[in-house]
Amino acid sequence: MGTFDDISLYKSWATFEPAFNHHIQSQDTDVAREAVRALSRLLEILGLDLDLTGLPPELQGLDLTGLPPEATAHALLEFLTRHPEDEGAQGEGCDVLYKLCACFPELRTALQRDPSVYATVRAAAKVYPDLEECDFYKELCVWLQPPQGEEHGQQQSRSGYTATVSGSQSRKILVPMETTGGSHGTNSSAQKAAASKAEKLVELEPGHGARLAMFSARFNAKNKDTENKFRAVHKLLVENHYQVLMVDAGAGESFGEKTAEYLDRLDTEKGLMLAVCTSDYGEMTDSPYSSYFELRFAKEYNLDVLPLQVEDEWKPNPPCGEGHRDKKKSALAFIKMVFYPSRVRLDCRNKSTEEIACEIAAVLRKGTPP
Numbered sequence: 342m343g344t345f346d347d348i349s350l351y352k353s354w355a356t357f358e359p360a361f362n363h364h365i366q367s368q369d370t371d372v373a374r375e376a377v378r379a380l381s382r383l384l385e386i387l388g389l390d391l392d393l394t395g396l397p398p399e400l401q402g403l404d405l406t407g408l409p410p411e412a413t414a415h416a417l418l419e420f421l422t423r424h425p426e427d428e429g430a431q432g433e434g435c436d437v438l439y440k441l442c443a444c445f446p447e448l449r450t451a452l453q454r455d456p457s458v459y460a461t462v463r464a465a466a467k468v469y470p471d472l473e474e475c476d477f478y479k480e481l482c483v484w485l486q487p488p489q490g491e492e493h494g495q496q497q498s499r500s501g502y503t504a505t506v507s508g509s510q511s512r513k514i515l516v517p518m519e520t521t522g523g524s525h526g527t528n529s530s531a532q533k534a535a536a537s538k539a540e541k542l543v544e545l546e547p548g549h550g551a552r553l554a555m556f557s558a559r560f561n562a563k564n565k566d567t568e569n570k571f572r573a574v575h576k577l578l579v580e581n582h583y584q585v586l587m588v589d590a591g592a593g594e595s596f597g598e599k600t601a602e603y604l605d606r607l608d609t610e611k612g613l614m615l616a617v618c619t620s621d622y623g624e625m626t627d628s629p630y631s632s633y634f635e636l637r638f639a640k641e642y643n644l645d646v647l648p649l650q651v652e653d654e655w656k657p658n659p660p661c662g663e664g665h666r667d668k669k670k671s672a673l674a675f676i677k678m679v680f681y682p683s684r685v686r687l688d689c690r691n692k693s694t695e696e697i698a699c700e701i702a703a704v705l706r707k708g709t710p711p
Contacts, residue, residue, distance in 0.1 A: 351383055354408040365416050370424045377420060377433050380413070384440040410445040414438060414452060418461050422584060425549040431465035432472060438462070439481040449484040454589075457579035459485045464549065464582050545698060548583030551705040553612035555586040555603050557635045559622045567651055570694060571617055577698040583705055585615075600630040604638050614639050614646045615701065616679075618686075623676050624659035625667035633659075633667075636675045646679055647704060648686040649697075655688075656680050 350357050357379070364376035417438045424430040442449050452458045462485055466472040473479075556575060560568055575587040586603040588596060607614060614635070616622065625633045639646050648655065657676055661667040687704070689697050 350379075354406065357383060358407075362416070365420055368423065370427050370430055373420055373424065374430055374433060377417070377430075377437050380417075381433070381437045381440060384437065384444055410441060410448040411451050414441055414448060414458075417441070418458060421461050421465060422549070422582075425464070426468060428469040431469045435462055435465050435472060435478055435481060439477045442481065442484055452485055453487055455579075456487045456576055457584065459487055460580050460582050464547075545577070545581050545695070545702055546706065548578065548581055548702060548705065551583050551702070552708045553584045553586070553606065553610045554615050554701070554705055555607050555612060556615045556617060557622075557632055557639075558617035559619050559624065559632045561621070563621070564617075564619045567617060567619060571649075571697075573694045574698045574701065577694060578702060581698075581702070583702060585701075585705075597630040600635070604635065607644055608638075608642045612644070613705065614644050616646055616648050618648045618650055618652070618655055618657050618680075620652055620654065620657055621659045622657040623672045625661065625665075625672050627666075633672055633675070636672075636679060640675055640678050646684075647701075648680055648684060650686050650688045650690060653690070655686055 350360055361376050361380060364372055364379075367373045367376075417434050421431060421434045442452070459482070462481060466478070556571055558564070558568060558571060572587065572589070575585055578585045586606065588599045588603060606612060616632075616636070616639075622632050623636045625631070628634075638644070657680070659667075659672045659676075661670040661672050687697075687700055689700075692700075
């Protein structure tokens with residue numbers, strides 16, 4: 342493995358990439374920062390700060406064909422989340438992410454679609470406040486801010502309650518009190534008691550260092566309301582700096598590629614699969630990237646799975662058997678192997694978006710299998 346003092350590494354992405362990938366993933370901050378600094382130099386050679394005609398003779402044939410901007414950006418973002426308390430790491434990481442976005446303008450749009458990117462960059466300034474005074478950082482935040490996102494002040498959550506982003510990195514959310522049974526009349530004593538406590542305060546702690554997770558769900562018309570609710574949960578978690586993945590392929594992206602990428606991360610980073618257990622979750626369909634294959638992947642790679650109960654019968658019971666493509670009832674077999682009776686599950690019925698997010702966040706902060 343070459344060192345970054347070897348100038349020949351900078352001649353092409355093919356020669357540079359192995360050393361970069363090896364160093365950037367290190368848990369040793371100094372080692373990882375070597376890769377960040379080297380990437381900074383490479384991007385400067387690309388033309389951000391240096392005149393290409395003035396390069397040393399051995400770099401005159403510079404070839405960066407094959408440099409993947411989005412994958413490289415995510416390597417930098419993972420570097421930021423891997424070293425969340427190091428001021429130098431946060432400053433240098435944001436600086437090089439800015440240079441990458443400057444060299445590849447199309448990257449900005451791709452990253453803007455993922456709210457967790459903006460959340461990670463904003464979190465850097467909490468650790469290293471001087472970033473707020475840097476012009477490059479201000480411009481980077483403008484580039485990466487998701488559409489309709491607001492950095493400060495009050496935001497309206499999908500539940501209709503005001504959510505305030507505080508300077509302490511914690512997000513305080515007003516959540517309605519749950520009521521149970523009883524009459525709906527205005528004279529109901531239970532209703533009056535609830536009215537006297539119109540709302541309760543729930544604090545979602547920031548997710549720096551929390552366990553990686555991925556939502557696995559059956560996306561179809563029948564489950565659209567459930568999908569929308571958990572997309573709101575996902576948005577709230579990533580806004581509070583949790584590494585939670587959820588496939589949402591935008592224009593020009595491949596749903597299948599994202600699914601494969603996220604499942605691989607769950608395996609390599611020992612993440613937690615959050616299975617949204619609708620009745621048809623795990624059904625074998627025409628898609629090679631369905632919840633059936635996600636469930637199968639979880640079993641074969643022994644992933645930790647947390648079932649999220651959304652219906653009265655929590656365990657999925659997808660269609661299968663005669664007349665169905667799943668004649669051998671493989672889906673039911675995988676469900677039995679993954680969702681065994683003693684499996685701990687999270688009951689999400691009759692709970693608000695914010696309450697579900699808080700409970701998932703608590704599990705991820707523990708970092709232990711459910």
